[in-house]
Amino acid sequence: MPIIGLGTFRSASEDAYNAVIAAIKAGYRHIDTAAIYGNEESVGKGIKDSGIDRSELFVTTKVWNTEQGYEKTIKAFNESLAKLGLEYIDLYLIHWFKGYESALSTYKALEELYHQGKIKAIGVSNFNIHHLQYLLDNVEVKPMVNQVETHVFLQNHFLNDFCKANGIQLEAYAPLTSKAVDELLENETLKNIAKKHNKSVVQVNLRWFVERGIVVIPKSITPKRIQDNFNIFDFSLDTEDMSEIRKLNRGKKFFPEFDNVDY
Numbered sequence: 001m002p003i004i005g006l007g008t009f010r011s012a013s014e015d016a017y018n019a020v021i022a023a024i025k026a027g028y029r030h031i032d033t034a035a036i037y038g039n040e041e042s043v044g045k046g047i048k049d050s051g052i053d054r055s056e057l058f059v060t061t062k063v064w065n066t067e068q069g070y071e072k073t074i075k076a077f078n079e080s081l082a083k084l085g086l087e088y089i090d091l092y093l094i095h096w097f098k099g100y101e102s103a104l105s106t107y108k109a110l111e112e113l114y115h116q117g118k119i120k121a122i123g124v125s126n127f128n129i130h131h132l133q134y135l136l137d138n139v140e141v142k143p144m145v146n147q148v149e150t151h152v153f154l155q156n157h158f159l160n161d162f163c164k165a166n167g168i169q170l171e172a173y174a175p176l177t178s179k180a181v182d183e184l185l186e187n188e189t190l191k192n193i194a195k196k197h198n199k200s201v202v203q204v205n206l207r208w209f210v211e212r213g214i215v216v217i218p219k220s221i222t223p224k225r226i227q228d229n230f231n232i233f234d235f236s237l238d239t240e241d242m243s244e245i246r247k248l249n250r251g252k253k254f255f256p257e258f259d260n261v262d263y
């Protein structure tokens with residue numbers, strides 16, 4: 001699984017298409033979408049028109065909350081596959097935790113599709129430790145990925161440790177704090193570290209995930225930013241940088257609590 005991918009939440013059709021083309025041109029080989037984003041067709045078209053062989057790409061999509069349950073998930077998966085115009089999905093996720101029973105029956109569908117080879121890896125999103133533990137106790141194929149909100153203000157150290165101990169890859173969404181990105185850009189600690197490495201605040205941010213071994217999927221529809229966000233492999237953060245950034249953690253969530261989702 002490539003450590004950095006392109007996010008596509010709130011990327012409307014044409015923007016999503018152009019962003020996928022720009023990202024693949026810039027070197028990204030990993031694209032994150034979801035049925036609810038309403039852009040799977042554009043993402044699929046971008047992938048097709050990029051000229052890159054399908055086998056080189058890692059594509060994630062997700063089953064939406066209203067489609068949970070065994071039968072509905074199989075149907076939703078096939079619809080996503082058709083919209084994306086692909087033969088298989090690299091990673092298919094349960095988008096949100098919506099109760100234990102629903103998670104289990106949905107997950108059974110993911111296992112079935114995994115056994116059929118239509119999904120290469122299966123996992124979840126917005127699951128906390130207790131949700132993950134329930135699946136680990138009750139399923140045959142362990143979840144391979146947990147995609148959750150993670151950024152410098154919500155660092156998820158406990159969750160990451162739990163995931164690591166159980167062979168689950170943590171994947172960070174909203175790595176730039178999503179709609180609060182302007183606040184992030186003004187952070188003094190990050191500005192100082194960026195200056196020290198002659199990099200941007202966003203690049204320092206994204207590198208911080210790489211240092212922690214967390215997969216990261218920044219979203220942008222701006223070609224220059226898409227390029228810059230990928231340009232994080234020619235420097236590294238030292239112990240002092242990491243400990244300064246660790247101090248920024250304040251458990252600040254911009255998305256709902258996993259046990260309290262009303263959609």
Ligand SMILES: NC(=O)c1ccc[n+]([C@@H]2O[C@H](COP(=O)([O-])OP(=O)(O)OC[C@H]3O[C@@H](n4cnc5c(N)ncnc54)[C@H](OP(=O)(O)O)[C@@H]3O)[C@@H](O)[C@H]2O)c1
Nearest residue numbers: 007008009125173174175176177178218219220221222225
């Ligand atoms: N599983 C889930 O429930 C869930 C929830 C949320 C998100 N996600 C996934 O995670 C991805 C990332 O999260 P997100 O889209 O919420 O937010 P994000 O990646 O944290 O932030 C996106 C914002 O940052 C801006 N930005 C990007 N690069 C920048 C740069 N170099 N300089 C300045 N601003 C920059 C973007 O603007 P422009 O686009 O205008 O350039 C956009 O406004 C999503 O797209 C989606 O794929 C998953």
